[in-house]
Structure formats: structure tokens, C-alpha cells
Amino acid sequence: MSPLSAIPQMMSSYGATPGADVMRPKALPTPGIDAPTPLDQPGEVAPGQPAGDSFGSVLGRLVSDVNTKQNAAMQAVDGLQSGQGVPLHQAVIAMEEANVSFQLMVEVRNKLLDSYQEMMRMQI
Amino acid sequence: MIQPLSGIQNTAAALDAERTRLDVISENIANANTTHGLDGKPYQRKVVVFENALQQAMGGDNNGSTATLRVARIENDKRPPVLVYEPGNPDADARGMVATPNINIHEEMADLIAASRAFEANLAVIKNEKSMAMQTLAIGKH
Numbered sequence A: 001m002s003p004l005s006a007i008p009q010m011m012s013s014y015g016a017t018p019g020a021d022v023m024r025p026k027a028l029p030t031p032g033i034d035a036p037t038p039l040d041q042p043g044e045v046a047p048g049q050p051a052g053d054s055f056g057s058v059l060g061r062l063v064s065d066v067n068t069k070q071n072a073a074m075q076a077v078d079g080l081q082s083g084q085g086v087p088l089h090q091a092v093i094a095m096e097e098a099n100v101s102f103q104l105m106v107e108v109r110n111k112l113l114d115s116y117q118e119m120m121r122m123q124i
Numbered sequence B: 001m002i003q004p005l006s007g008i009q010n011t012a013a014a015l016d017a018e019r020t021r022l023d024v025i026s027e028n029i030a031n032a033n034t035t036h037g038l039d040g041k042p043y044q045r046k047v048v049v050f051e052n053a054l055q056q057a058m059g060g061d062n063n064g065s066t067a068t069l070r071v072a073r074i075e076n077d078k079r080p081p082v083l084v085y086e087p088g089n090p091d092a093d094a095r096g097m098v099a100t101p102n103i104n105i106h107e108e109m110a111d112l113i114a115a116s117r118a119f120e121a122n123l124a125v126i127k128n129e130k131s132m133a134m135q136t137l138a139i140g141k142h
Helices: A003-013 A055-081 A088-121 B008-030 B105-137
Strands: B046-056 B065-076 B082-085 B097-100
Touching (some): A088 B008
């Protein structure tokens, strides 16, 4: 049995071939967690789904949210330093929120890069 | 909009309110000896009244509205001014009595400590919330 012989099985367990349902492991019932939806093909929109919900646009929204938070934090600090009556704690909270959002974004990026590199290391 | 630190708006509002309370206490302490205010009467002690406000959560598309704290109003303490015999004071009346503010400095100090501790408690909530978020982001790290 060659090491590669397991690959068709693996692929079929991801639904790549028709009739592979018998191979597919039963999904555990996890309350509160939605079943993973397959990623959209580029340039193809699943029926009944809004066009702006591709993975790329979700990621783009995350980045722009983080950017908004960073801008809000900068404005709060500016307001504090120029004496516009922004309370100290609000500026610090805005900075912390921006910090945590940024960390979240960095973690998402790390995961993406990790999975990409894992793919590139795969022997075919 | 992502909310990495959920519920932090509540805590921020509480910090705002406690800040106002501390400001009012500092005003009371500063004016503990003011016998002649703008209206010619002695300074009257001020009290902060808090209220529970239903606030639309920021970017609340998922969690709707939450009840937060805010300062409803700042009222005067109804207690009468304290009369002190001090004939040399320019504000003394015909009998040599001076109306001094109804402020007890010990009471103010106790209030100050309570407000400062409440502020501290809210700061601890924020600190905890941030540490929880950072620890959650570290799930799966070795």
C-alpha cells in the first residue's frame, strides 16, 4: 500500500467525489456552532447568499473594522492631549479595544498563513 | 463592527459616572469653608444621583440594548447650613453668627473612598476582560 493511496479516500471524505457520503465522518452535534460551510469558489456566488459574503469580503470587513478602531483610539488620544475634554479612561479603553482587535486580526492572519504553508508542504 | 471586549461600554459608562461623583466630592471638599457663594448664601453640599439607563449597545446588531449606569442629576443637599459664632467674619450677621456650608469633611472623605473603590472595581473589570480576551486569543498556542 503506497502512502499516496490514502489521498483519494481523504478527498472523498471532503465530498470531492459523488457517492462519498458513506466515507464522511458523522458530524458531531455541537449546539451553538454552525456546521462549516464550504468556501465559495472565486467568482461564484451560492444561491440565496448575498454577493458580499465571500471569505475575502469578510476578511476585508475585519481589517476595516480594526482600522476604524485604530482611528477611534487615535482620535480619543488626540482629544485627550489637546484638552477637548475626553476623559482619560475613555482614551485608554479605546486604545485597549484597538489593541485587542489588532491582536485578533494578527491571529487570523497567522492561521491563514499557517494553513497556506501546510498546503504548500503537502506531498503530492 | 467587531466587539473584542464585550460589555465594555457598560464599564466605561460606570467609570464616567464614578468620575463625575469624584469631581462632585472634590468640589464639596474644596468649598467646605465657602461662606459666600455667587448668590450670597453659603455653599450647599452637592450629591450625585445615579440612574440606570437603557443604552443602545454600540454597533448592537447582535446584543440589542443593555442597562448602563449614568448620572441622572446633581442635587443640593437639603440640610441647613451650620451656624458658627464668628463675629470677626465679614459674612457674620448682627448676632455674630456665620452660616457655614453643611459639609462634614469626614463624610466627604468616606464618600471619596467609596467612589474611588467603585472606580477601582470597574477598572478591575476592564483588566479582567482584556486578560480574558488575550488568553482566548492564545488558545492553541504552545
